[in-house]
Amino acid sequence: MLAEIITIGDEILIGQIVDTNSAWMGRELNKIGVSVKQITSVSDQAEHIINALNEAQTRADIILLTGGLGPTKDDITKLTLSKYFNMPLRRDQETLERVQTFFQKLNRPMLDINIKQADVPDGCEVIQNRNGTAPCMWFNVNGKIFVSMPGVPFEMMYLMEEEILPRLKENFDLPYIVHQTILTVGQGESYLAQQIEDIEDSLPSHIKLAYLPKLGQVRLRLSAIGKNENALKAEVAIYAQRIVERAKDYVAAEEDVPLEKAILDLMRANYLTLSTAESCTGGYISHLITQHAGSSAVFAGGAVAYSYDLKETTLGVQHKTLTEFGAVSEQTVKEMAKGAVDKFKTDYSIAVSGIAGPDGGMPGKPVGTVWIAIGAKDKVVAKLFTFGNKRIQNIERSATAALTMLLNLLKQDLK
Amino acid sequence: MLAEIITIGDEILIGQIVDTNSAWMGRELNKIGVSVKQITSVSDQAEHIINALNEAQTRADIILLTGGLGPTKDDITKLTLSKYFNMPLRRDQETLERVQTFFQKLNRPMLDINIKQADVPDGCEVIQNRNGTAPCMWFNVNGKIFVSMPGVPFEMMYLMEEEILPRLKENFDLPYIVHQTILTVGQGESYLAQQIEDIEDSLPSHIKLAYLPKLGQVRLRLSAIGKNENALKAEVAIYAQRIVERAKDYVAAEEDVPLEKAILDLMRANYLTLSTAESCTGGYISHLITQHAGSSAVFAGGAVAYSYDLKETTLGVQHKTLTEFGAVSEQTVKEMAKGAVDKFKTDYSIAVSGIAGPDGGMPGKPVGTVWIAIGAKDKVVAKLFTFGNKRIQNIERSATAALTMLLNLLKQDLK
Numbered sequence: 001m002l003a004e005i006i007t008i009g010d011e012i013l014i015g016q017i018v019d020t021n022s023a024w025m026g027r028e029l030n031k032i033g034v035s036v037k038q039i040t041s042v043s044d045q046a047e048h049i050i051n052a053l054n055e056a057q058t059r060a061d062i063i064l065l066t067g068g069l070g071p072t073k074d075d076i077t078k079l080t081l082s083k084y085f086n087m088p089l090r091r092d093q094e095t096l097e098r099v100q101t102f103f104q105k106l107n108r109p110m111l112d113i114n115i116k117q118a119d120v121p122d123g124c125e126v127i128q129n130r131n132g133t134a135p136c137m138w139f140n141v142n143g144k145i146f147v148s149m150p151g152v153p154f155e156m157m158y159l160m161e162e163e164i165l166p167r168l169k170e171n172f173d174l175p176y177i178v179h180q181t182i183l184t185v186g187q188g189e190s191y192l193a194q195q196i197e198d199i200e201d202s203l204p205s206h207i208k209l210a211y212l213p214k215l216g217q218v219r220l221r222l223s224a225i226g227k228n229e230n231a232l233k234a235e236v237a238i239y240a241q242r243i244v245e246r247a248k249d250y251v252a253a254e255e256d257v258p259l260e261k262a263i264l265d266l267m268r269a270n271y272l273t274l275s276t277a278e279s280c281t282g283g284y285i286s287h288l289i290t291q292h293a294g295s296s297a298v299f300a301g302g303a304v305a306y307s308y309d310l311k312e313t314t315l316g317v318q319h320k321t322l323t324e325f326g327a328v329s330e331q332t333v334k335e336m337a338k339g340a341v342d343k344f345k346t347d348y349s350i351a352v353s354g355i356a357g358p359d360g361g362m363p364g365k366p367v368g369t370v371w372i373a374i375g376a377k378d379k380v381v382a383k384l385f386t387f388g389n390k391r392i393q394n395i396e397r398s399a400t401a402a403l404t405m406l407l408n409l410l411k412q413d414l415k
Numbered sequence: 416m417l418a419e420i421i422t423i424g425d426e427i428l429i430g431q432i433v434d435t436n437s438a439w440m441g442r443e444l445n446k447i448g449v450s451v452k453q454i455t456s457v458s459d460q461a462e463h464i465i466n467a468l469n470e471a472q473t474r475a476d477i478i479l480l481t482g483g484l485g486p487t488k489d490d491i492t493k494l495t496l497s498k499y500f501n502m503p504l505r506r507d508q509e510t511l512e513r514v515q516t517f518f519q520k521l522n523r524p525m526l527d528i529n530i531k532q533a534d535v536p537d538g539c540e541v542i543q544n545r546n547g548t549a550p551c552m553w554f555n556v557n558g559k560i561f562v563s564m565p566g567v568p569f570e571m572m573y574l575m576e577e578e579i580l581p582r583l584k585e586n587f588d589l590p591y592i593v594h595q596t597i598l599t600v601g602q603g604e605s606y607l608a609q610q611i612e613d614i615e616d617s618l619p620s621h622i623k624l625a626y627l628p629k630l631g632q633v634r635l636r637l638s639a640i641g642k643n644e645n646a647l648k649a650e651v652a653i654y655a656q657r658i659v660e661r662a663k664d665y666v667a668a669e670e671d672v673p674l675e676k677a678i679l680d681l682m683r684a685n686y687l688t689l690s691t692a693e694s695c696t697g698g699y700i701s702h703l704i705t706q707h708a709g710s711s712a713v714f715a716g717g718a719v720a721y722s723y724d725l726k727e728t729t730l731g732v733q734h735k736t737l738t739e740f741g742a743v744s745e746q747t748v749k750e751m752a753k754g755a756v757d758k759f760k761t762d763y764s765i766a767v768s769g770i771a772g773p774d775g776g777m778p779g780k781p782v783g784t785v786w787i788a789i790g791a792k793d794k795v796v797a798k799l800f801t802f803g804n805k806r807i808q809n810i811e812r813s814a815t816a817a818l819t820m821l822l823n824l825l826k827q828d829l830k
Contacts, residue, residue, distance in 0.1 A: 010623075011625060011627050011636070012437075012454065013450070013452070013453070013454065014441050014442065014638070015437070015439060015441030015442030015443075015445065015451075016596070016627060016634070016636065017629070018433060019433075019434060022430070024430060025430065026427070026428050026429050028430075035428070036428040036429065036430075037428070037463070038455065038456060038458075038463070039434075039455070040453065041453060041454035041455075042453055070626060070628070071604065071608065072605075072608045073608075074623065074624065108603065114605050152628065152629075154808055181431075188521075189487060190486045190526050190528055190548075191526070193486065193528065194526050194528070200488065209489065211485060211487045211489065212426050212431060212432065213567065214567075221426070223429070276719070281705075282701055282704070282710070283717070283719065285698070286697055286698030287699045287702045290695075290696075290719070291699075291806070293772070293773050293806055294774065296721050296722075299721055300721055300724065300725055301720045302719045303716065303729065304705070304716045304717045306705065306711050310715055313759075314718065343728065343729075344724075344728075358708050359709065388569070395706065
């Protein structure tokens with residue numbers, strides 16, 4: 001069963017917002033056996049939306065639209081659908097009452113434009129949106145399903161989870177799609193591809209392998225499609241195991257998890273604790289860690305020590321070290337790592353000090369120079385990296401490099 | 416001039432990665448007067464790519480493709496373009512030498528599949544990619560420009576900035592597109608729309624207004640298109656100023672910046688410093704702040720105090736407070752805020768303590784309960800929030816709420 005996602009809104013096309021909805025929807029649809037054939041982002045223009053609807057119908061059975069349902073004048077999705085399906089607007093009583101309640105709860109006056117949000121094309125099924133004012137609309141026309149949802153992520157997610165996905169499962173006899181992903185770190189995709197070439201060549205036609213490289217990591221993803229979920233899982237697991245054995249020096253996880261999650265799982269299973277001492281990464285590493293539920297079992301906390309003063313007071317870096325070698329130095333980053341282990345009483349620590357840029361570069365230490373240390377009870381290892389001149393990338397690459405160093409040390413220590 | 420972006424790769428459709436490239440490209444293209452008409456994400460299948468190319472040509476003059484240029488078997492963009500344009504592959508000597516140098520520098524063996532990366536359709540112009548092995552290809556066919564770039568973000572960005580955007584400017588007589596965005600916090604879009612309805616109605620046809628709501632913030636974006644850049648800017652500025660005056664209680668910035676950047680700019684201009692004391696946000700707020708260049712002029716650092724112990728040792732929260740009232744309480748969060756101001760010697764501080772979930776809820780304090788405090792030299796203000804049950808959203812909403820509280824206090828103190 002094929003779906004197409006149509007996102008509506010100029011803000012995506014001019015790059016004011018990143019479309020995170022589609023990736024989430026693609027993931028959830030795959031889980032129930034619906035493949036997304038195409039994602040199309042169009043502007044808030046009627047003829048453009050209509051054109052996208054026409055094209056989508058030639059490719060997909062389920063067309064999911066997000067966006068353009070707000071109360072303001074730039075939002076025209078509902079009017080366009082009304083014209084497209086030749087269904088004049090009617091006022092939906094249940095929606096009106098829900099919107100009224102919504103405004104009462106917020107203690108805000110209900111405006112004319114909000115009342116109009118209760119108008120829907122006569123012929124669609126209205127699905128109530130409990131997290132916002134715009135109703136969700138389900139059209140079943142000529143054997144195709146069209147669903148129009150708000151573009152606000154948490155409104156869309158709730159509607160998908162509670163309403164749309166269950167209805168799709170009911171309406172269609174769906175195949176199973178099984179994915180298994182292996183996360184590798186520290187090796188390039190060409191090398192990995194060569195290492196596992198014979199395994200890849202031996203894959204049956206209903207199983208595909210994809211290489212997804214990203215900042216020092218490569219995800220190897222096996223995807224299988226078929227009717228029998230358990231048989232597919234078993235089959236994919238066999239090929240995954242062959243790949244894992246072949247590439248074991250680089251495997252960080254045998255499932256599709258971020259690198260920091262693989263580390264959290266490993267540390268948790270071994271009752272190990274972690275803290276951070278971040279300078280140029282400014283809290284990004286602790287954010288990566290703490291976004292995962294259950295991270296508090298491993299992660300005690302850390303310091304974001306931007307200034308010299310904080311490096312001394314919160315991490316115990318010696319003033320002399322800072323003045324003699326500078327904040328971005330092997331000596332300082334080692335003292336940061338050791339300070340975190342000691343002060344925060346953890347088994348391991350990550351310390352990062354570097355020049356993220358665009359300013360702050362100096363002779364011998366250009367922008368992109370980053371020292372990373374991993375601290376443990378009885379040792380500290382440190383390494384120098386030279387990244388590029390883009391701030392955000394330097395922060396991300398520093399985080400990946402630090403996590404990779406920690407993982408490698410853990411693997412070694414846990415042998 | 417209209418462009419279409421075609422992103423190629425199953426990983427986007429199944430939601431394994433979020434397409435951040437397109438937003439960035441949309442933004443950069445707009446700056447040079449190219450409007451993105453549509454963004455289309457397709458799978459790694461030849462017929463699907465060809466279909467997208469056919470459709471894109473009917474809408475756009477410039478078609479920018481990203482992805483599918485890797486050395487592995489799942490990447491078929493180059494072969495597909497070779498067939499589509501009926502241009503057989505030839506080995507490009509310059510590319511071959513560049514790829515050879517690339518592998519020499521990395522001290523890695525060059526594989527057969529890497530050599531093939533030097534093959535290009537005979538008839539395209541090759542643009543060298545200095546950050547990776549896949550070449551960038553520029554096709555000029557029947558008056559349309561097609562550019563195929565790697566999907567790896569930093570490779571694509573470098574090519575766009577250094578090569579593609581300058582060439583487009585040279586090749587076309589481009590109109591100007593001027594955007595001005597006003598960031599508001601703390602008021603809904605319907606209310607704002609009503610407040611400025613007469614201003615919106617008075618806009619000339621070449622200027623559009625869009626409302627972009629996101630977690631307690633609404634961006635109001637004016638967009639104008641025309642031939643005279645300075646005249647457009649002046650015209651848009653007049654309407655923007657009217658809106659700012661009307662909505663001044665909610666205006667956080669008169670440009671398109673994230674909320675934390677607006678705060679950084681305000682604090683920097685007033686020589687004020689900031690620190691953080693984060694529990695449930697786990698470093699996210701300090702990450703938001705430190706991703707901006709120059710943040711070190713304002714931000715000294717902070718503590719990510721996940722455990723009781725760290726709350727006591729790094730922030731000076733009293734043990735008695737934690738045991739008596741709990742970590743998620745007005746008393747604790749106020750001590751965290753005060754502790755940050757005192758220990759990190761800053762003018763202001765942000766402190767957050769809450770239950771991000773999914774675990775950790777308790778009677779009277781369900782998941783989503785978050786206390787936020789803003790500390791200053793002589794005062795601390797605290798506020799209780801009740802968000803939902805999704806961890807990532809709770810972290811994001813806590814950050815937005817904390818930043819909004821800080822902004823409002825700053826506006827009041829600086830009056």
